[in-house]
Amino acid sequence: LELIGEGGMGLVYLAEQQEPVRRNVALKIVKLGMDTKQVIARFEAERQTLAVLDHPNIAHVFDAGTTRAGRPYFVMEYVEGVSITKYCDEQKLNIEERLELFKQVCEGVHHAHQKGIIHRDIKPSNILVSNHGDKALPKIIDFGIAKAITQSLTEETFFTREGQLLGTPEYMSPEQVDLATQDIDTRSDIYSLGVLLYVLLAGVLPFDRESLEKAGFAELQRTIREDEPPLPSTRLTSLGDKAKAIAESRRTQIITLTRRLHRELEWIPMKAMRKDRTRRYRSASELADDIQNYLTGTPLIAGPESAVYRARKFVRKHAGSVxxxxxxxxxxxxxxxxxxxxxxxxxxxxxxxxxxxxxxxxxxxxxxxxxxxxxxxxxxxxxxxxxxxxxxxxxxxxxxxxxxxxxxxxxxxxxxxxxxxxxxxxxxSDESCMTLSGHSDLVFRLAVSPDGKRIASGSFKGEFRP
Structure with missing residues (x-):
């Protein structure tokens, strides 16, 4: 009926299926000139991936085959919706409503992981939301670069060409952006879910898209592998007038939104986006559980990075200086x-x-x-x-x-x-008084001269003293 999408290796048309049920479907077919072994293997892998997945939040595959010209195609569920971020902003969903929607996405991703499938390209445009009655239903699409963990999706060789970056850089995990390793597991999708939640909450990517686009590939790799993203509350307050529009699209005020993020809500995306994947959520289901914990007021699994961990990481990063x-x-x-x-x-x-x-x-x-x-x-x-x-x-x-x-x-x-x-x-000292001595016995008689100038005395012993 019409072309509704175009990817790196295929075209997506809106088509009408006549049998067994008449309905609108999405028809994905390999582009002309792209039918190399590698592209066909990847195309077939996506078809096989969708075929083993059966979940209400993942688009279903109805049929598959090859055109008369030999170009492979498959028919899948047509999701008449818009990207999850666009839907949330257009409908002005508040924080709780966004979290409920995101929780369904986590459940769909967890189902894929249980089937041994890593999506590797989780981003808003690959999650379409449509209304089913009075309920919004998100659907995960485009498993074009999905990776099987436990099984072979196709008999053809399916690989990532050396030096070829598969995925969207802004949503890539540190291990996915590192071309030197192919050690990718389900925790890479957890990281991408964390970025998606970051955008749903703060209305902006953790790292500025324009800066990443202007930076060389090596700088882009270094940023994703080494630089810690700012907290959503911090990122929001740095946007100026744009922050007001973001808050209004969530039916709240800047101060209220910042306060809600800062308290503990932002711990959830920050845990999902940790550079060390062993410190992320163990599964998409655990991430969904923590969303439910927040909605019910239960203590979160997530929490801010410990001072010890930050110190250890700083030492590893700046070993020489340290x-x-x-x-x-x-x-x-x-x-x-x-x-x-x-x-x-x-x-x-x-x-x-x-x-x-x-x-x-x-x-x-x-x-x-x-x-x-x-x-x-x-x-x-x-x-x-x-x-x-x-x-x-x-x-x-x-x-x-x-x-x-x-x-x-x-x-x-x-x-x-x-x-x-x-x-x-x-x-x-009175001269009229004088003491006369010289007798050894009592004096019994005194005689004074007629002129009064001399005196004589006599004692009982017959002593005489003039």
Whole structure:
């Protein structure tokens, strides 16, 4: 009826099947001039692939054969729909509705994987969505570069030509873009599903398509193999005015959409897109289960990459720089250790010196206190001696022993002499009072000369003193 699609090796027509059921079908036929052994083998492989798959989310094969000109063809289910991303945006499906649709895609891919088939080209244009009543039904199409894991799809040799990149680069896994290896398994499709989910949520590819197209093939390979894609929330906020249209097509606001992505929803595509395939979801079914976990509020299988894993990956990527930095770090650490040890020793020496200084200061304080106490006691003794001398002087004065009074008073320190000393000194210095001595016995008689200038005394022993 009309040409509705064209691929690298075949043309797809809308046709009408008459028997056994009259219906519109998609007729895929090898292009003229493309009927080489390799193309025919790949074409036959796609037909065999679709023939073994039976799932509501995968387009069915109804018939196959060869034209009169020898060009192989096969008849498959005609999906009257649009790509999944276009459908979601045109219908303005919210996040939950997009996730429900995506979950069906995961179930279809999981069915193919169970049959031992890897799609290898999962992208929006290979997932068509049409309405069946009030329900949207996604269908996976175009298994043209699918790879069998457990069985031979055709007796013809089917291979990827050396240096030929099969698939769409923006949706390719790191192992698929590496032409040096053919070690592709179902986890490659998990990666592509992660990119698809990223686009459904954030409205944009993880890596800018124009940048990838402008970059050389080697740079494209390096980007996909080594560069970590930005988080969907981060990518969305960097789009400026375009982000507003993306949010509106999801019936929400930019801030609300960014917040929802940032909380935990973006962990799901980021886990599916991990460079290390052993850290992706183990199957498309597990990915679908995690989508259901999010929808029901159950804890996710996914989570942000651990700091240990990121550090290990950084070390592998920058081994030379890390080794140099590690060597510098070791030198710095050794220097710090030596400095700390020397510092500790110096601190200990300072503490010992401070302790010795403190001991000396304490000894000096004790000596000063002892000296002060000695001086105080010496002063007390000196004052006591002074007081005793004053007392003895007073007694000697009463006894009339003026000479002794004078001796005692003269012995008194000048700085201690007070009124008591002055009194005794005054009365003992009066010339009208004299002490006469010289007798060894009691004096019983005195005689004074007529002029009053001389005196004579006599004792009981008969002593006479003029």
């Amino acid at each position: 080794a140099t930095a590690a060597l510098v770090a070791v030198v710095i650490i050794l220097g710090l250790v030596v400095s700390i040890v020397m510092g500790c020793r110096a601190e200990q020496a300072r503490e010992k010196e401070a302790a010795a200084r403190k001991q000396v200061e304490q000894a000096l304080v004790r000596a000063e206190k002892a000296e002060k106490l000695a001086k105080e006691r010496a002063e007390e003794y000196r004052r006591s001696l002074y007081l005793n001398r004053i007392i003895l002087s007073d007694i000697s004065y009463r006894d009339g022993n003026m000479r002794r009074v004078r001796e005692l008073l003269e012995a008194c320190p000048e700085d201690l002499r007070g009124w008591e000393w002055d009194r005794l000194n005054h009365i003992s």
